[in-house]
Amino acid sequence: MDPHEARLRIATDPPRRAPGRALHRLLRAARGGPGRHGDATGHRHGAPDGGPRRGAQGRAAARTAQRGPGVPHFPDRARREPGRPQAARRRPAHARGHLPSRLAQSRQRLLSRHARVLSERRRHPARPRARRPARQQHHDPRPAERAGASLGPLPLCRLDGRLHRREQLGHDRHLVVGARRHAHHDPAVTEKFPDTVTVSPVGSMDLLSQLEVAKLRDVGRGDLRERLRRCALAVLNTGSQLDDARAVFERYADFRIELLQVERGIRLRLQNAPAQAFVDGELIHGIREHLFAVLRDVVYVSNEIEGRNGLDTPAAMTDAVFQILRNARVLKTRTPPDLVVCWGGHSIGREEYDFSKSVGYHLGLRGLNICTGCGPGAMKGPMKGAAVAHAKQRIRDGRYVGVTEPGIIAAEPPNPLVNELVIMPDIEKRLEAFTRFGHGIIVFPGGAGTTEELFYVLGILLNPANRELPFPLVLAGPGSAAPYFEQVDRFLRGTIGPEATQRYQVILDDAERVARVMRRGLAEVKEYRRDKGDAWFFNWRLRVEADFQQPFLPTHEAMAALDLSREQPPHQLAANLRRAFSGIVAGNVKDEGIRRIEEHGPFELRGDREIMDLMDALLQAFVAQHRMRLPGFEYRPCYRLVA
Numbered sequence: 212m213d214p215h216e217a218r219l220r221i222a223t224d225p226p227r228r229a230p231g232r233a234l235h236r237l238l239r240a241a242r243g244g245p246g247r248h249g250d251a252t253g254h255r256h257g258a259p260d261g262g263p264r265r266g267a268q269g270r271a272a273a274r275t276a277q278r279g280p281g282v283p284h285f286p287d288r289a290r291r292e293p294g295r296p297q298a299a300r301r302r303p304a305h306a307r308g309h310l311p312s313r314l315a316q317s318r319q320r321l322l323s324r325h326a327r328v329l330s331e332r333r334r335h336p337a338r339p340r341a342r343r344p345a346r347q348q349h350h351d352p353r354p355a356e357r358a359g360a361s362l363g364p365l366p367l368c369r370l371d372g373r374l375h376r377r378e379q380l381g382h383d384r385h386l387v388v389g390a391r392r393h394a395h396h397d398p399a400v401t402e403k404f405p406d407t408v409t410v411s412p413v414g415s416m417d418l419l420s421q422l423e424v425a426k427l428r429d430v431g432r433g434d435l436r437e438r439l440r441r442c443a444l445a446v447l448n449t450g451s452q453l454d455d456a457r458a459v460f461e462r463y464a465d466f467r468i469e470l471l472q473v474e475r476g477i478r479l480r481l482q483n484a485p486a487q488a489f490v491d492g493e494l495i496h497g498i499r500e501h502l503f504a505v506l507r508d509v510v511y512v513s514n515e516i517e518g519r520n521g522l523d524t525p526a527a528m529t530d531a532v533f534q535i536l537r538n539a540r541v542l543k544t545r546t547p548p549d550l551v552v553c554w555g556g557h558s559i560g561r562e563e564y565d566f567s568k569s570v571g572y573h574l575g576l577r578g579l580n581i582c583t584g585c586g587p588g589a590m591k592g593p594m595k596g597a598a599v600a601h602a603k604q605r606i607r608d609g610r611y612v613g614v615t616e617p618g619i620i621a622a623e624p625p626n627p628l629v630n631e632l633v634i635m636p637d638i639e640k641r642l643e644a645f646t647r648f649g650h651g652i653i654v655f656p657g658g659a660g661t662t663e664e665l666f667y668v669l670g671i672l673l674n675p676a677n678r679e680l681p682f683p684l685v686l687a688g689p690g691s692a693a694p695y696f697e698q699v700d701r702f703l704r705g706t707i708g709p710e711a712t713q714r715y716q717v718i719l720d721d722a723e724r725v726a727r728v729m730r731r732g733l734a735e736v737k738e739y740r741r742d743k744g745d746a747w748f749f750n751w752r753l754r755v756e757a758d759f760q761q762p763f764l765p766t767h768e769a770m771a772a773l774d775l776s777r778e779q780p781p782h783q784l785a786a787n788l789r790r791a792f793s794g795i796v797a798g799n800v801k802d803e804g805i806r807r808i809e810e811h812g813p814f815e816l817r818g819d820r821e822i823m824d825l826m827d828a829l830l831q832a833f834v835a836q837h838r839m840r841l842p843g844f845e846y847r848p849c850y851r852l853v854a
Contacts, residue, residue, distance in 0.1 A: 402486035410479045445621040446501040447488040456621035456802040508634035528760040539633045542748040548733045552649035555589020556657030566689040567592030573726035575600025585613020586623030589655040594628040616641045622800035637762045642667045651683035658838035663792035670785030672714045676754035683732025690720035705825045707781040758786040765794030775818025798849025820854035
């Protein structure tokens with residue numbers, strides 16, 4: 212047998228097993244010589260009886276003997292070349308320019324088909340590659356001359372633009388610089404999950420009695436159904452670019468939530484829910500926890516708080532706040548003071564957001580936990596920084612508490628870092644919860660809502676009954692926020708007096724110092740409460756007057772009746788100014804407030820000329836700095852100041 216033909220046979224008809232021994236035996240048989248263990252007939256050397264081989268080798272030798280000695284079988288497509296010398300026939304086929312037919316070549320799998328391995332493959336002539344045009348500046352942050360020499364954009368232009376836009380709009384896409392957004396371009400607002408989903412409970416709702424389940428079903432069918440639906444929609448709409456509650460409700464007008472009673476408890480059925488709440492058809496676990504936290508608090512407030520007699524006294528109001536927090540399991544009885552409340556705006560610049568994240572990082576390195584209003588912007592930044600610091604310190608039970616209320620949750624939905632969510636019934640109980648179970652407060656730059664919170668805490672601390680009470684309060688921001696804090700400080704001095712400035716300190720461009728100051732303040736709180744016998748988890752000694760506890764409904768009549776004059780104590784003026792800014796927040800982002808503004812025009816605020824001038828300058832600065840609404844939306848003032 213010709214060695215060339217033997218190699219060609221192995222190449223065209225490879226055996227099922229490894230071809231090493233078969234190739235060796237076939238080449239020896241082609242040359243007429245003995246195999247490794249015997250001669251060409253298949254007999255072993257040195258065998259006593261000269262019998263045939265046994266096993267697979269014996270069967271192969273028998274088949275060769277049937278064809279005749281020295282006459283191996285070849286397919287028709289492999290032809291011999293008798294005119295060639297023996298040396299030439301031993302060379303590989305591709306070296307001599309002779310190849311098997313196209314069918315045999317298609318069956319060959321011993322060598323790769325890469326063009327650089329098989330030199331005989333036909334190569335197509337190289338086509339000149341057209342140079343890609345430089346991408347637009349808003350799709351690629353790099354310069355145009357460098358973009359042409361790079362790897363090029365992604366194949367899908369929409370995906371490419373979306374990725375670059377998400378990189379530009381970093382923290383929940385709430386940035387001021389270069390961020391123009393429109394509601395009809397927001398995929399998080401327009402896409403809906405097409406299927407109906409049934410969700411099982413988690414947390415405190417996973418173990419219920421039949422009577423409790425029946426009460427829950429009654430809530431789902433009664434007057435509270437709309438409140439439950441709106442709060443659940445706000446939680447499912449996490450990550451949206453809208454801060455207009457009415458726009459969110461109109462986008463998802465067909466969203467439905469139903470309570471199903473089963474033997475093991477209760478289930479929630481969701482229809483036409485926002486698509487960004489699901490991954491591969493399953494609800495995100497964190498959003499699922501928030502969803503049942505909404506159900507827990509809405510039902511508890513309805514059954515246990517609302518309709519209770521005697522809620523018109525400060526002590527009863529405080530007790531209601533305590534019971535809601537206890538039912539939500541956010542009060543830790545054996546934990547020293549370590550919870551820092553962070554306030555700030557949801558519409559802030561990148562530098563302010565990075566500073567809030569840095570402050571949270573240094574707080575987390577010191578083992579402190581974070582509590583915010585659970586929204587984006589300055590409410591998310593401290594949590595994100597603290598989460599990284601807790602991971603470095605191997606703190607596995609870090610707390611990121613979010614406290615909100617039904618009127619604001621749609622405009623400021625919970626961010627993904629919140630692992631303990633509490634829904635208070637109104638803004639007044641929400642603010643009291645911050646001051647009762649928080650141990651210190653840091654205020655970052657914000658808008659009207661942040662100013663409302665600042666007047667609330669200062670109005671409480673200016674009460675003569677709370678003068679000796681240690682309560683660390685820090686106003687912090689980057690160096691670029693100095694004009695903002697100067698204007699806020701000027702407004703506070705001109706309205707409630709210079710005494711208010713003694714209750715807080717301003718720290719700029721030094722996140723680590725903010726954390727150190729707050730840690731020293733919490734040490735003072737711990738020592739004071741230990742000496743007085745007060746609880747660490749709830750500030751019972753804090754005196755809160757009824758003016759700061761009674762719910763304020765911002766109607767045109769109530770806003771016009773606010774007393775904004777100096778002829779009253781500073782803490783009383785602070786309570787009225789807090790209500791004024793609360794009405795402005797309602798007219799900006801809350802559904803009911805927006806509807807009142809559209810029906811009856813802007814709110815009117817009346818007061819002393821000096822106070823009105825200071826307030827007008829502050830609000831105009833908020834509008835110019837895009838602190839009243841998210842950028843990309845035209846802001847129309849919902850107020851009118853009358854001196």
